[in-house]
Amino acid sequence: MxxxxxxxxxxxxxxxxxxxxxxxxxxxxxxxxxxxxxxEAADAxxxxxxxxxxxxxxxxxxVTSEEAVNAGxxxxxxxxxxxxxxxxxxxIQIVHPLEEFSYAEWKTMLAIHVDGAFLTTxxxxxxxxxxxxxxxxxYMGSVHSKLASMLKAPYVTAKHGLIGLARVIAKEGAAHGxxxxxxxxxxxxTPLVDKQIPEQAQEFGISEEDVIRKIxxxxxxxxxxxxxxxxxxxxxxxxxxxxxxLTGQSLxxxxxxxxx
Ligand code: NAD
Numbered sequence: 001m002x003x004x005x006x007x008x009x010x011x012x013x014x015x016x017x018x019x020x021x022x023x024x025x026x027x028x029x030x031x032x033x034x035x036x037x038x039x040e041a042a043d044a045x046x047x048x049x050x051x052x053x054x055x056x057x058x059x060x061x062x063v064t065s066e067e068a069v070n071a072g073x074x075x076x077x078x079x080x081x082x083x084x085x086x087x088x089x090x091x092i093q094i095v096h097p098l099e100e101f102s103y104a105e106w107k108t109m110l111a112i113h114v115d116g117a118f119l120t121t122x123x124x125x126x127x128x129x130x131x132x133x134x135x136x137x138x139y140m141g142s143v144h145s146k147l148a149s150m151l152k153a154p155y156v157t158a159k160h161g162l163i164g165l166a167r168v169i170a171k172e173g174a175a176h177g178x179x180x181x182x183x184x185x186x187x188x189x190t191p192l193v194d195k196q197i198p199e200q201a202q203e204f205g206i207s208e209e210d211v212i213r214k215i216x217x218x219x220x221x222x223x224x225x226x227x228x229x230x231x232x233x234x235x236x237x238x239x240x241x242x243x244x245x246l247t248g249q250s251l252x253x254x255x256x257x258x259x260x
Contacts (some may be wrong), residue, residue, distance in 0.1 A: 001027075001028050001029035002028045002029070002236055002239075002240040003025055003028040003029050003030040003085070003236070003239055003240055004028075004029035004030075005029060005030075005031070006021075006025075006029070006030045006031070006084040006085055006090055006239070007030065007031045007033070007076065007080040007081065007082050007083050007084050007085070007086065008025045008031070008033065008043050008083075008085035008086075008087065008239065009032075009035055009059075009073065009076055009085070009086050009087070009092040009120070009124065010022045010025070010029045010032060010033065010034060010035065010084055010087040010093060010254060011032040011035045011071075011087065011088055011116065011120060012031075012035075012036055012037075012062065012063075012090030012140075013032075013034040013035055013042060013045060013087075013089065014034065014036035014037075014038045014041035014042045014044070014045055015038075015041065015190065016150075016188070016190030016191060016192060016208075016228070017038070017043050017089055017140060017185070017188060017190060017228060017231050017232075018034075018087070018089040018090065018140075019034075019140060020034070020228035020229065020231065020232045021087055021089065021231070021232050021235045022034050022045060022049065022056065022231075023045075023048070023049060023052075023054075024232035024235070024236060025085070025231075025235070025236070025239065026049045026054030026055065026056055026086060026093070026165055026228075027052075027054065028236055028240070030055075030084075030085065030239075031055040031056070031057075031080045032046075032049060032054065032055065032056045033056070033057050033059050033072075033076040033079075033080070034046045034049070034056055034057065034058050034059065035059040035061040035063075035072055035090075036058075036060070036061065036062075036090070037060075037061070037062050037063075037090070037133070037241070038060075039058065039059070039060025040063075042056030042058035042059060042060060045058065046058035050137075055079070055080075055176065057075075057076065057079050057150050059072045059074070059076060063088070063090045063112060063115075063116030063117075063119060063120055063187060064111040064115055064119070065110055065119075068118050069116075069119040069120055069123050070119075070123050072123075073120070073123040073124055073127070075096070076257060077127055082127050082128075082133075082135075083124045083127045083128060083132060083135065083250050084131070084135050084136065085135060085136045085137075085138070085239045086120055086121065086124045086135070086136070086137050086138065087116040087138045087140065087204075087235060087239075088116060088121065088138070088139050088140065088181070089138075089140035089141060090112060090116055090121050091112060091113055091192065092108075092109070092192065093152075093155055093192050093195070093196055093224060094108070094109055094154070094155075095151040095152060095155075095196060095199055095200060095203065096151060096203075097150070097203075098153045100150075101154065105154070106154050108197060109154035109155060109158060110154060110157070110158055111245065113155070113159065113161075113162070113253055114132070114158050114160035114162070114243040115127060115166075117139055117162055117165055118165070120157065121137055121165070121169060121180075122195055124137070125137075125169075125173070125178065128173070128176065128178045129173075129176045129178070132171060133177070133180070134173075134176060134177025134178050135173075135176075135178045135255050136179050136180075136181075136238055136239045136240075136241070137166070137169055137173070137178065137180040137181075138180075138181055138183060138235060138238045138239065139162040139165065139166055139180070139181070139182045139183070140162075140182075140184070140185075141159050141162045141163060141182040141183060141184040141209050141250055142155070142159045142184055142185055143184055143185070143186050143244055143254050143257050143258045144159045144160075144183060145157045145159040145160055145163050145182060145184045145250055145257050146160075146184060146252065146260065147258055149199070149215075159184075161181050161207070162182055165180075166180040166181055166182045166240060166249075167180075167248045168180075168251065170247040170248030171248070173247075174244050174247065177244065178250065179238070179241065179244060179246065179247035180247060181238045181246065181247060181248070181249045181251065182249070182250035182251070183231060183234050183238065183250075183251060183253065184224070184245070184250050184251060184252040184254070184258070185226050185230070185231045185252075185253050185254060186218065186220065186226040186252075186253065186254025186255055186256075186257045186258075187216045187225055187226060188225060188226045188227060188228060188230075190228070190229060191227050193216075197211050197212065197216075200215060217255075217257075219256075219257045219258075220254065220255035220256055220257045221256035222255055222256075223254075224255050225255055226251070226254055230253050231253060232252075234251055234253050237251075237259050238251075
């Protein structure tokens with residue numbers, strides 16, 4: 001096991017990538033807080049992990065609420081004794097051409113992706129600093145942390161911003177052994193992506209099949225989606241890496257869609 005007795009908080013862990021990471025971390029020996037806006041679904045994932053022999057706690061948490069984030073992190077510390085790993089993963093997608101974005105939609109996107117990363121990091125860092133064990137902060141970026149696509153102005157802005165945040169935390173956390181890194185996946189079949197396929201088909205006036213072939217997977221080396229397991233594997237690497245040698249980085253896992 002690669003994460004024995006580590007305490008991990010994963011946000012947006014009731015679904016998709018967050019759930020896959022939470023399940024994998026538990027299998028690697030971590031005690032996992034499954035945090036999500038949907039508290040019932042978070043409890044259900046935590047129960048699944050416990051039924052499989054792991055340790056997990058469901059936490060209802062809106063990552064855009066300072067109060068909810070602080071209360072959730074405090075509950076995890078009370079239950080598990082600290083926090084060693086934060087995966088700031090909660091996210092949504094809204095697609096429009098820029099001129100059709102309402103200011104409210106723009107603010108919602110930045111609140112979940114960027115404010116959520118700030119608030120959860122701020123709540124977890126003091127516990128990591130105090131423990132003397134260091135820690136790992138992992139942001140869920142995207143290939144859109146590196147490049148742009150039409151219709152995704154706030155998403156691309158937010159995902160680029162997470163790289164800047166990770167670099168600052170890498171510098172500030174280094175003396176305490178706290179590392180910060182960004183995972184940048186290509187398209188993975190989750191509810192977030194499944195929702196976009198018909199939306200983009202309508203915006204561009206093309207078939208759903210063409211959204212997948214001619215937009216989503218067009219620039220991959222093999223026409224394949226990235227998988228939940230691919231992303232969970234990188235999340236284990238960043239969480240378990242034993243030194244400050246791997247910090248301030250962003251790792252693209254996208255079937256070669258973006259190469260750096
Ligand atoms: P998903 O829709 O399957 O899961 C997202 C989860 O986040 C849901 O359980 C939802 O309830 C939760 N959530 C939403 N708003 C929240 C809030 N305010 N507070 C707490 N939880 C909240 O989506 P996913 O595809 O697993 O996406 C997870 C992350 O991965 C997002 O940050 C997304 O941008 C990123 N990402 C996804 C892909 C992909 O192709 N699926 C690619 C790159 C990056």
